Amino acid sequence: MAMKYRSSFGLVCDHSSAQNVGKSHSEVGFTLVEVLVAIVILAFGMLGTVGMQAFAIQANRDARLQAQAVVFARELAEMMRGNKEIAVKTTAAANPYLVTSMTMASPSYCMRVANASTGCTSTLDVASAEMTDWLARVAAELPDARVTVCFDGAPYDSNGLPQWTCNSTGADEIVFIKIGWTRTVTDKSQSGSAALERANDSGSRPYVVVPVTSGNTV
Helix, strand or coil: CCCCEEECCCCCEEEHHHHHHHHHCCCCCCHHHHHHHHHHHHHHHHHHHHHHHHHHCCCCCCCHHHHHHHHHHHHHHHHHCHHHHHHHHCCCCCCCCCCCCCCCCCCCCCCCCCHHCCCCCCHHHHHHHHHHHHHHHHHHHCCEEEEEEECCCCEEEECCCCHHHCCCCCCCCCEEEEEEEECCCCCCCCCCCHHEECCCCCCCCCCCEEEEECCCCC
């Protein structure tokens, strides 16, 4: 029941209104449980954001390495086209561009400025010097890089997947540049060494396969 009275100043006071105002003020705001729930939800959201950011960084790194490997392959292809006299030869002894490891059997540095007085005396020396420099830069840019350059009639297996093995000696075949490196597997449940896919592991496959040119004609 509303109670009204006149104050000594002539004002009319309503007790029910005063009680309602006090009651409404007491119900304004959040409880501690509501605040804790909001904090937990925010924490899960931030964890998801951090995970997405980490995945984006890894994807960006993989894309950068892939692009760099393609650049290396195209560069080597142009060097071979520029020195076709050597590039068409089908044996590693006569063609330094054909490699199956990251080290040259007979590295050459005849193209260095320090050797300008003598320089490269043949196209074979030029090819050796180019490959010595190229392999060194590939090793510096791609982690645990692996390179195979060979005449190959079947660079892909029956499932359409690239393979390291070369099954040709050069007759009517094409030179292929195959490049691989260590990268993180896409299965995020893996950890430690299992989370890495190494190019030198058995069963690994090249990530970049680039054809160069016909191998038996000048």
